[in-house]
Amino acid sequence: MTQPPQPPQPPNEPPQGGFGPPQEPPAGGFGAPQEPPAGGFGAPQDPPPGGYGYPTQPPQPPQQPGYGYPTQPPAQPPTQPPYQQQYQPPYQQQPFQQQQYQQFQQPQPATAFGVPGAGDGGGKKSKTQLQIIIAAAVAVVLIIGTGVYFLTSSGDGDKNEAKDGSSSSSDGGKDGDKGVSGGGGKEQAPVNTKAKVAFQVPLPKVTDLTSVYGSWLSDTTYVKTGINQIVGYDLVKGTQLWTIPLPGEPCAKTDHVSKDYKTAIAFAAGKPTADNKYPRCTKVGVIDLKAGELLWSKSVKGTNAGDRDVGFSEITLSGETVAGGGFDGGAAFDLNTGAIRWKPDVSSDGCYDSGYGGGDGLVAVRRCGSSSDPQLSVQALNPLTGAPISSYKxxxxxxYPHIVSSKPLVVAADVGDTAGDGSGISDFFSIDEKTGKLRARISAAGKFEARCGSTDVEKCSLIVVGNDKIYLPTAEHEGEAEYGRTNEIVSYDLATGKSTTDRADAGERYKMYPLRMDGSNLLAYKTPPYDKGGQIVSLDGSSFKETLLMENPGDKAIRDAESGFGTISGVEIRYQDGRMFIASPFLSKPSEYDSRRYLAMSFTTKK
Incomplete structure (x- = not known):
């Protein structure tokens, strides 16, 4: 372990060109808390010329790549939802900036809740005027109807029943949902939800597409993968605490972390050379996220790889077991010692483990038959021995099945290549991990923004499982605002496969995506529109009522930086105790847009 020099204190303005330390800030500092306007946030303001929904400045072309939305009002309303483009995982070696701008090159029909044509890509004045007329008429009816209601309602015993998954309660929640456990969450709203920039990690120079998969948190450290290294940063100040050099590029990671802050990675055994430009990913290791140590690393050989070391394309963690998978088969190691629990082997019938899903349980994808006619099963395993507990064909x-959750067991798959949207998901399968019986099958084609890597066993994003439900972001669709699109988060019952009454609206010009469970509550991130910062919110596990935990600054320079980490399905976002960390999983060679890009960035509501 080496001790690198400390970086400069957090800059107050992103660098204006190239790489290296940020430049001197203006007075007040980049990310310094701004004073709210007179009357406080949310105070009524005079409408701008042209009415509400119109930008106050002439529309400008996009200035900076981001979550698929320009940081300035578009000159023309967008013609398609940003994340409907064909998903291109990093291993396909697509240039980073090309991925970000793919949305502008591949127009696709807008969808809302999976219904083609529900959104037309932008507001239209005629439609807006019609909506105003309708709204006025409805308001009159509601005023009259409200009076009738209060005269005739009995009060306590009356309940409105939600239909089609929408909520009957006025706060956007749901009534009387059962089966929620966990007693709420640990994350609480601060007195002041307005966040400031805590620190930024400068963008290192690279000459080619380079993977930097991995962001983790301990109680004292933010840990991020760098160029052939893992670096720990002080959770508060962002100063480097330690560095772990690696012999080659990191090529696989897991988001799972043990109770004592250990995690697993896979990396290449050496750096690229003229004779070997793409070294194989053959090393597996475990990192202590608090101590900043590589506890062990090793390679293994297996019958499927001949004399070569086994190559790993994925790594995961369950309890005291680290499991890696790839085309050579699967292997498992003791988390603390690195002792091999089992190693790659091909059975007499030609079957092998192609990958694993970890977490509360350990699940294998078992592949048999030929590559042109594979027979696939999902097996719940004993993590200590690898013995199958159950199997589902x-x-x-x-x-390529994708493990979304190991316990409860949820699998995503594109059955017969019917997804049609590049998501890799046409259906979700809820499986009883004890018996291997199917509990429910949920159709997903074209309905949601969830994504799974094309061939990866455990690389799905924008999906969270908890409370025996699966939480999903709906496809983006047109909202009421003149510019911008929106979406919702909804859930499905894993026992029945039916939609629940959970429904959280992102709000005009925001898009909302699930991050993780916090006890029985769901944490979500809202991507920023062109004139505001992103938000972290908590959705109550029972009522689905939204609580704002953090709102990032709306200054243009900060918005550009927050939106410059790539498409939302690939961005690494971590939130813990009033601190948000955002990073990219891969980097590309320098471009004209790098003046507003960082390796990682942190926001905080702490003073």
Missing amino acids: MPAGVD
């Missing part, structure tokens, strides 16, 4: 037409 995937239906025909599934080439």
